[in-house]
Amino acid sequence: MTGNQFTEGGTNMTKVSFKVTVNGRAREATVPPRMLLSDFIRQELSLPGTHVGCEHGVCGSCNVIVDGQAVRSCLMFAVQVEGSEITTVEGLTQGDALHPIQQAFWEEHGLQCGFCTPGMLATAQELLAQNPDPTDDEIREAISGNLCRCTGYEFIISAIRSAAVKLRETDTETTPQPV
Amino acid sequence: MSSHLKSNVIPPSRQREVPRTGMTWIGQSMKRVEDPRILSGKGGYIDDVAVPGMAHAAMVSSPHAHARIVSIDTSKAKALPGVIGVYTGEDLATVADPCPSFAAPPITQHAISVGKVRHVGEVVAAVVAEDRYIAEDAAELVEVEWEILPPNVDLEVAAAAAGDALLHPDDRDSNVALDESFSFGDVDQHFAEAHTVVKRRLRWQRSSAQAIETCGVVAQFDPFKGGYTIHSNSNFYNFIPFVIGGSLRVSPGELRIIPVLTGGSFGSKVFNHKIIILTAGLARLAGVPVKYIEDRLEHFTNSDSHGSDRLYDAELAMAEDGTFTSLRFTVMDDYGAYLQFGVGTHGNAMAQVTGPYQIQSFGMRVMAVLTNKTQQGPYRGFGSEVTNWVMERMVDAAAEELGRDPVALREQNMIQPDQFPYMIPTGNIYDSGNFQKVLEEAKTMFDFDGWRSKARAMRAKGRCVGVGLATCMERSVYGPTEWWSLNNKETPGFTLTSTPEGITVRLDPSGKMFVTLNSPMVGNSPETVVAQILAERLTIAPEDIVFNYSDSQSGFNGVGPQGSRFTAMIAGACVSASIKLEEKLKRFGAHMLQRRPEDVELRNGAVAVKGLKDQEKAFGEIALTSSFFRLSFPDGEEFDSGIETTAVYDHPLSTDPAEDRSHLGIFYPIVGHICHIVAVEVDPGTGKVEILDYTAVHDNGTMVNPRTLAGQVWGGTANGIGTTLSEVFEYDEDGQFTNPNFAEFAMPTANEMPRNFKLGHVETPSPYTEYGIKGGGEGGRLGAPSALTSAIEDALSDRGVKIASLPVTPPILRGLIRDAEQAATG
Amino acid sequence: MKPSAFSYECPNDLQAALALLASDGDTRILAGGQSLVPMMNYRLAQPERLIDINRLSELDYIRDDGGVIAIGALARHAAIKSSDLIKEHFPIVAEAYDWIAHAAVRNRGTLCGNLCHADAASEMPAIMQILEAELVLLKVGTSRVIAAQDFFLGTYETAIAADEILTEVRIPKPAAGTGWGFEEVAMRRGDYAWCTVVATLRISDGKIAAPRIAMAGVNDCAARLRDAEAALTEQTPGASLFDAVADTVADAATPAESSAGSAAYKRDLIRALLPRVLNDAVTRAT
């Protein structure tokens, strides 16, 4: 990690350079330490699929996968992900095809406005990697850290249930990387 | 019919597509057209918009509920590197006038306050800087000197306040901004003749929609091209230029508002005029494009979308046998610091204030009280969610006082299936319905009788289990008279009567159908429903339709998704467009087939000769020929190139309010009906409520897409559960808003939703809309609070707990139980 | 809602971290960030310097040290929740984690950060006190061990010094046969507690032995309920005893009036939850 002096907001601050892999692509960045990971992903990397709903850790719409785990990107600083692998919703899509979890959200009407959806997908991705055959109550518990104001959650739960079936049925070779 | 309604003549139906069974696309749970781009992260929300040279705004917000601004020192903030400008209300006033107000006479509101602040969170200065971080740094450096004024927090106290406690001494000499009384029918006589009058004081407290996306704007000003280019997540982008052009001192035509995919609204983004004026003004002052996205705190404290906050003194008059005769109430509503939409939320409630019951007359005094809180705006139900609850509370109260079964009493008073169209005392009509069928269906699905005896048995064993049932109206397809019909007759304000919805449809030479919508996608499914309706009407495949959205300069006539209007209204526009397009297609196609237009028909995406199997021309081929081979057709403008049309649909059934306001006319006539039944268990020690079972049956007329409708019902029910059990805005005595965050304003998570939610549908098509479609975007929240309240009261019936105020959070409910316990033990 | 500027250090070993911490300045340790960063986003906290301890992998452990289970400063809530060692010896911890935040927050948040944050409505400060955990505090050159019950001084206030790191929590394995109870009321599961009551006890000859009870969410910080423990010791468990003890605790409580309900409500919660917790603990004791 390297630092270079610069003046930001009137305070002497050191920008920090680091490397990170995002959606399989190696990226280098130099940002002020206070830049939130959510802003880094959205603005510096131009990946606006990750959404920001509260910036205080409650809504979960900013959830992304960092080194296999779903985390709040509004509660991490970008500089903390040096050396990490990050998957955002943009990385879930496989070429021209939706990921089976995305496909299940489509089929089961797991989204309305879609604002909570990227965070829900990250949460679902982690859940199904850890527990390929969750009960409805386990799904409910897993997504209880993601607020959705549109759906009443019912169809999100159906979508994750259906995604679990799809993922179990998929040939292991073509299964997306377990997160 | 009561004589006061005689002048309100129901216009004839303009329905062209009659409801029928066995349709190909309408009625299918088709996957949504909108979803793939959203699911892949490419939706394009307001915060995804970036324009070259864009700067970012942050606000300096008032920490006080009511205070005079003595001075503002922006010098330190301006000196911060990266800051482009810092602007006060006076600065903004050099380029913008106050916000539009639908209150009549208006109440002045500046997008950045001038002279004084009237609620916590009100903007006193704005910073424009290179990025949001720096903008927030600078905002912290702005120094404001205040002179604190007395805060108005309690609505009854505020109503009586004077002197320094007046919010708008320049506009009004009282904090009661409007006080109007109405009598629809022989209210006094019915009460005088009543055998029993049930009275209740009922309170509905403040909350709001809190869509997961906040409001935001990206604005540019170009003095040479004469105007503003504005990206906004407003619901209403084709309408607002007209309303805000004046504030921005440009003609509406110089405002180009570009819609974006919107991350939920539920009413909260209906206008968004203040944030547009604010950001646009900043862009003009700073000379650079400006992005301003509310953060969550700002959305709570300054987004002008708080919901109803009402106190009712209600009375229901009944004959000896329990027949309802009249309803009247006085309602005070805490509108907060301004009155942007007048008392539109009460106008709305007039659509169905007497519920599904036959009640001959209705009277009301409505008082709009101003307090030092963020002002109200629309929230799913737009005021009718409250009157639904009031009506159902009054029916439960009546059943109790008469010693009657609450469901039997409802059935006794319900409007009968042969009484439609049914005109209620306010003058609105209910177009159609079969409330009895909805009730029966719900009772069966829920096993109502079984549950009731189960609950009784559990209560006998000391458990607090109860069942509640509500039968409510869900008006849809709003007419705009609701915004002004309750204003003083002498100063009615802007007496708008149009709510058109338009569409442009073009058949491309490639065979694709390009459709332009004039209202944004806010989480509803505009593209999906239009695809289904056009596919039905024109026999094309939905996947051949490509959607885009006009901006306010290229489009026309879009009022947006609100008031449960969009699906029914756009269906009308689709039918109008289809009729025109069909005629063109047949003209061109028949010529290509060397037939007369009357000998051909539309068949599977082709113009085909009636009765002949293989004689047809695909739409694509017709479009191609008509676009590129002009000489294949005769001269004459009826064969001008291209297959394209634009169509608009006006409100299907509305009338003017009576001059003397003896009735309000027809303005919200396409009514759905809903029955919610719920079983709950209360933990009496903690006040926690657990939902054991839940059934909702909705009648929204012909369903275009049952699954997306179900999504609306579930989502609305989740809102209603929050409204009832956990969501309330808390203000302390200084007017500080104490829980403006997602940690303490507790919206339901998946854990709080019922495990066993059953949803049923009855379809009573409307005789007035195309295909009989009714709206269904608000129903869940229009029914859940009533049913849940009844269930909780039933669960605690042995303890004598009565619920007269929402929400009943665990501390509040436990308080009611404690009071009852103390009363019982003396 | 963006944090104010700070300078950032991310040491790779504990000694370097301690050395950085020893230098002057308004410095904060950044662990999971799940309490600190929201406060920074609201600008309620504006540290000039952050020392990120997330690369101190030497502190990432949950270890069986014979009589105690040792949990390092980088052990995340999620790891503790799913740890077999924890489930075996402290099922109350695993149970309580169902009530603490949500999976994505638990993936980052740490137990040590949680204890240092010392929110009055936080569960683990109460649980660590009844488990009689010891906290290891390190600074350059020295270390000290402090009992959990002495660590919590008030809302967001602990006995840790500005130049110390809480490196480890040491929880003694409970005596065989210990029963436990956990009850919480919050608006939603995952929210901070309006009231949490936790207890462990044993039953010996039909009588309650070694009861340890603590409460959070009511007073200004989580604390043991010593008087209640004394009143229960060597008593025969029973509803009237539990109700009486709960009444005494409720009467002695000093809850602040807050949006999470009135003082009367908090007292009611104590009356409702304490007997349930004791009943569960008695039932689980063998």
Ligand SMILES: Cc1cc2nc3c(=O)[nH]c(=O)nc-3n(C[C@H](O)[C@H](O)[C@H](O)COP(=O)(O)OP(=O)(O)OC[C@H]3O[C@@H](n4cnc5c(N)ncnc54)[C@H](O)[C@@H]3O)c2cc1C
């Ligand atoms: C949505 C949400 C819900 C939550 N719900 C709950 C809940 O129900 N109950 C609950 O208890 N918590 C809850 N939390 C908080 C969560 O448990 C945090 O993880 C925890 O409080 C802090 O741990 P951290 O590792 O994230 O610490 P940080 O946020 O990194 O730090 C917190 C404080 O401790 C200091 N600190 C951290 N580690 C050390 C150390 N090793 N030595 C010295 N000082 C240190 C920091 O300087 C800072 O002052 C919730 C958080 C969120 C976002």
Ligand code: FES
């Ligand atoms: S934006 Fe990160 S949790 Fe809400």
Ligand code: FES
């Ligand atoms: S789909 Fe709109 S918030 Fe979830």
